[in-house]
Amino acid sequence: MDYFEIYHPGLxxxxxxxxxxxxxxxxxxxxxxNMDKWAVPGGFVKKDEDVxxxxxxxxxxxxxxxxxxxxxxxLFGDITRNNSAYVxxxxxKKVITDKSSLWFHQRxxxxxxxxxxxxxxxxxxxxxxxxxxxxxxxxELPELILDxxxxxxxxxHALRKQLxxxxxxxxxxxxxxxxxxxxxxxxxxxxxxxxxxNFQRKMLGYGILTKLKETRKGGAHKAPFLYCFNEEIYNxxxxxxxxxxx
Amino acid sequence: MDYFEIYHPGLxxxxxxxxxxxxxxxxxxxxxxNMDKWAVPGGFVKKDEDVxxxxxxxxxxxxxxxxxxxxxxxLFGDITRNNSAYVxxxxxKKVITDKSSLWFHQRxxxxxxxxxxxxxxxxxxxxxxxxxxxxxxxxELPELILDxxxxxxxxxHALRKQLxxxxxxxxxxxxxxxxxxxxxxxxxxxxxxxxxxNFQRKMLGYGILTKLKETRKGGAHKAPFLYCFNEEIYNxxxxxxxxxxx
DNA sequence: TTTCATTGTGTCGTTATGACATATTACAGA
DNA sequence: TCTGTAATATGTCATAACGACACAATGAAA
Numbered sequence: 001m002d003y004f005e006i007y008h009p010g011l012x013x014x015x016x017x018x019x020x021x022x023x024x025x026x027x028x029x030x031x032x033x034n035m036d037k038w039a040v041p042g043g044f045v046k047k048d049e050d051v052x053x054x055x056x057x058x059x060x061x062x063x064x065x066x067x068x069x070x071x072x073x074x075l076f077g078d079i080t081r082n083n084s085a086y087v088x089x090x091x092x093k094k095v096i097t098d099k100s101s102l103w104f105h106q107r108x109x110x111x112x113x114x115x116x117x118x119x120x121x122x123x124x125x126x127x128x129x130x131x132x133x134x135x136x137x138x139x140e141l142p143e144l145i146l147d148x149x150x151x152x153x154x155x156x157h158a159l160r161k162q163l164x165x166x167x168x169x170x171x172x173x174x175x176x177x178x179x180x181x182x183x184x185x186x187x188x189x190x191x192x193x194x195x196x197x198n199f200q201r202k203m204l205g206y207g208i209l210t211k212l213k214e215t216r217k218g219g220a221h222k223a224p225f226l227y228c229f230n231e232e233i234y235n236x237x238x239x240x241x242x243x244x245x246x
Numbered sequence: 247m248d249y250f251e252i253y254h255p256g257l258x259x260x261x262x263x264x265x266x267x268x269x270x271x272x273x274x275x276x277x278x279x280n281m282d283k284w285a286v287p288g289g290f291v292k293k294d295e296d297v298x299x300x301x302x303x304x305x306x307x308x309x310x311x312x313x314x315x316x317x318x319x320x321l322f323g324d325i326t327r328n329n330s331a332y333v334x335x336x337x338x339k340k341v342i343t344d345k346s347s348l349w350f351h352q353r354x355x356x357x358x359x360x361x362x363x364x365x366x367x368x369x370x371x372x373x374x375x376x377x378x379x380x381x382x383x384x385x386e387l388p389e390l391i392l393d394x395x396x397x398x399x400x401x402x403h404a405l406r407k408q409l410x411x412x413x414x415x416x417x418x419x420x421x422x423x424x425x426x427x428x429x430x431x432x433x434x435x436x437x438x439x440x441x442x443x444n445f446q447r448k449m450l451g452y453g454i455l456t457k458l459k460e461t462r463k464g465g466a467h468k469a470p471f472l473y474c475f476n477e478e479i480y481n482x483x484x485x486x487x488x489x490x491x492x
Numbered sequence: 493t494t495t496c497a498t499t500g501t502g503t504c505g506t507t508a509t510g511a512c513a514t515a516t517t518a519c520a521g522a
Numbered sequence: 523t524c525t526g527t528a529a530t531a532t533g534t535c536a537t538a539a540c541g542a543c544a545c546a547a548t549g550a551a552a
Contacts, residue, residue, distance in 0.1 A: 009255040011355065047353060051323030075321050075357055077297030107293060109257065111321055164411065165491065180499080197501080198541060205539090215549095221498035222548040244539085245411065245491050426530080443532080444510060451508090461518090467529035468517040490508085 003103035007044040012110040013055050014042040014076075014148070016155035017065060019119035020172045024137045025188045027152060028063055028122065029144075030130040034093040037145045038136070040152065042110065055113045062127050069116040069171040073158035077109035081147045095129060114155040116171040156189075163189055165241040167208050170229050178216055178224040179203070190246065206242060208234045249349035253290040258356040259301050260288040260322075260394070262401035263311060265365035266418045270383045271434045273398060274309055274368065275390075276376040280339040283391045284382070286398065288356065301359045308373050315362040315417040319404035323355035327393045341375060360401040362417040402435075409435055411487040413454050416475050424462055424470040425449070436492065452488060454480045 017028040017040075029038040043058035045051050052072070059065045087104040090096045096104060124133040136142065138156065141149065162168065168189070169182055183199045203209060210230045215223035263274040263286075275284040289304035291297050298318070305311045333350040336342045342350060370379040382388065384402065387395065408414065414435070415428055429445045449455060456476045461469035 008353065008355070011256065045323070045355075048325055050325050051321060051355060072321060075297060075318060077291070077357070079294055079296050107254065109254070109291075109297060111323070161487075164487075178499090195541070195543090196499085197543085200500085202540085217549070219498070220496070220550045222500075223550095224499055241407075241410075243491055245489055424530090441510070441512090442530085443512085446531085448509085461530095463518065465529070466519040466527065468531075469519095470530055 001100070003044070003100055006046055007103075008047055008049075010106050010108050011045050011051075012042055012108050013045060013051065013058050014040045014110050014112055014151055015055060015059050015063075015070075016040050016112065016114040016152050017059070017063060017068075017122075018114060018116050018155075018159065018172065019122060019135055020185050020188065021119040021135065023184050023188060024139070025156075026119070026135040026137050027141075028065070028117075028124060029134060029136050029142070030062065030126065031132040031134075032090070032145075033095050033129060033131045035089070035095065035145075036143070038142045038148075039145045040148050045111075051111060055111075059115060062130075063122070063133065064125055065115065065117055065122055067121075070113055071115075071158075071162070072111060072113050074112045074154055075109055076112060076147060076151060076154075078147075079107070081108070081110070083108065083146055086145060110151070112151050112155060114159060116159075116168070118171060118174060120174065160189060164245050165243075167206065167229075167234055167237045167242070170234060176212060176214070176226040176228050178226060180224060182227070186246065194246075202244075206233075206237060208237055247346070249290070249346055252292060253349075254293055254295075256352050256354055257291050257297075258288055258354050259291060259297065259304050260286045260356050260358055260397055261301060261305055261309075261316075262286050262358065262360040262398050263305070263309060263314075263368075264360060264362050264401075264405065264418065265368060265381055266431055266434065267365040267381065269430050269434060270385070271402075272365070272381040272383050273387075274311070274363075274370060275380060275382050275388070276308065276372065277378040277380075278336070278391075279341050279375060279377045281335070281341065281391075282389070284388045284394075285391045286394050291357075297357060301357075305361060308376075309368070309379065310371055311361065311363055311368055313367075316359055317361075317404075317408070318357060318359050320358045320400055321355055322358060322393060322397060324393075325353070327354070327356070329354065329392055332391060356397070358397050358401060360405060362405075362414070364417060364420060366420065406435060410491050411489075413452065413475075413480055413483045413488070416480060422458060422460070422472040422474050424472060426470060428473070432492065440492075448490075452479075452483060454483055 019026045019028065028041065030041055031038050041058060041062035043062060045054040055070055059068065084105060087101055091098055091101045124135060126133040169185055172185055173181060179200050182203065183194055183196060187194055208230055209227045212226045212228060214226045216226055217223045265272045265274065274287065276287055277284050287304060287308040289308060291300040301316055305314065330351060333347055337344055337347045370381060372379040415431055418431055419427060425446050429440055429442060433440055454476055455473045458472045458474060460472045462472055463469045
């Protein structure tokens with residue numbers, strides 16, 4: 001494969017995939033073959049491809065993830081994000097061929113996207129250049145290549161900022177969910193506890209939720225009602241934002 | 247000049263420079279030599295240069311603007327932003343040489359920055375490849391090259407979003423200003439009127455302003471007090487944001 | 493049947509907000 | 523010098539939003 005023919009030079013894409021499970025925010029990470037460091041799924045932009053399209057493709061190719069909320073949040077373009085040493089190691093471990101190392105030795109800027117996906121809909125599977133693919137808690141991040149730690153941190157901050165004035169949850173929760181599950185999602189992203197009763201009042205005030213007749217049985221306690229998002233109002237709020245803040 | 251030697255391939259930078267004058271939000275535009283369309287000041291990223299540094303350099307080289315608030319807001323990477331036709335015209339008009347046209351014919355993605363500057367501190371002056379440089383009202387934008395219209399529109403939206411939960415004004419207003427001047431700035435950016443009295447109450451509530459003893463005389467009316475920003479609290483609010491919204 | 497954990501709903505005092513009234517004052521013109 | 527004008531400084535008031543918290547309801551387990 002001749003990278004130089006196919007791909008836009010010096011530009012890569014990295015996708016921070018967020019999932020929510022067991023009261024924790026997780027990211028989907030890959031481990032390169034024979035390497036001991038992890039990475040966010042990434043890839044390159046084809047010469048005749050929109051960058052947004054490339055991001056969707058990368059998600060699909062490298063993490064088998066489709067149908068997600070995907071958002072461009074930052075271009076990482078510091079000169080210090082040099083991967084020469086790393087590339088040599090990749091060549092050494094035969095993850096990439098010596099011939100293609102010329103491509104990888106270029107200086108790259110990388111465009112960061114974050115994706116919100118429903119945890120249960122993703123079956124982590126390594127692609128042909130990774131030997132593992134796993135959900136990892138944000139609190140237990142392993143050692144990451146290059147500046148991927150920073151890329152994840154900045155994605156989280158961007159997500160928090162978005163949460164402040166836009167609805168969130170549609171791609172992180174199953175179709176039906178309880179108010180508590182939604183609140184715990186907010187608490188997890190924000191990293192702080194929210195009052196159960198006030199949260200409900202405020203959230204219902206936005207009108208983005210539809211209360212269902214069903215309840216979720218199973219716990220040794222009163223069965224909570226299920227909710228789903230009102231697509232129309234949800235999407236309108238995504239566009240216009242709330243005029244309030246968490 | 248051999249662009250291929252010096253610059254990072256396929257990556258450009260465009261800076262939307264906002265200034266505020268006579269109750270209007272303006273942007274600084276350049277007109278290329280012998281061309282009838284205008285452009286936002288832009289440039290390329292050197293191979294050994296951080297993209298943020300490149301943005302600062304571009305501002306300085308092309309618009310003689312220094313000491314500004316500068317923020318990266320979006321990478322424009324659609325394949326439709328093709329400039330082949332435009333480049334041919336540039337060659338035709340001898341704005342660029344035929345030799346360097348190879349560089350310009352590449353597909354480019356462009357990184358958008360917006361800059362906030364104090365109107366009076368800038369003396370628009372065309373650089374060596376432009377034949378004019380002017381402040382232009384957002385409401386009276388001339389015909390622009392490529393997708394520069396979209397680049398400006400998106401910058402304005404990003405600025406509005408920022409305004410919603412961060413202080414703004416330090417780089418758009420002179421050191422000392424009246425409450426009315428600050429409010430009119432907000433009104434201009436938001437595109438809506440705000441209640442004079444409620445604005446003052448809310449703004450003072452943030453604590454980012456220091457009321458001065460001086461007043462601005464000159465009008466046939468009560469002289470308004472002058473204010474300046476409390477640097478420390480202003481900067482802290484820039485970091486953390488307000489927990490409220492305009 | 494009792495207990496427990498968690499949910500549904502409501503209250504209350506405080507603060508923030510939007511709408512608006514009134515007093516103040518620099519300058520212009522009589 | 524006095525008065526009118528235009529804009530500012532400051533305050534009031536009713537309402538809405540918010541944070542803190544109380545208590546009843548209910549599914550399942552003991």
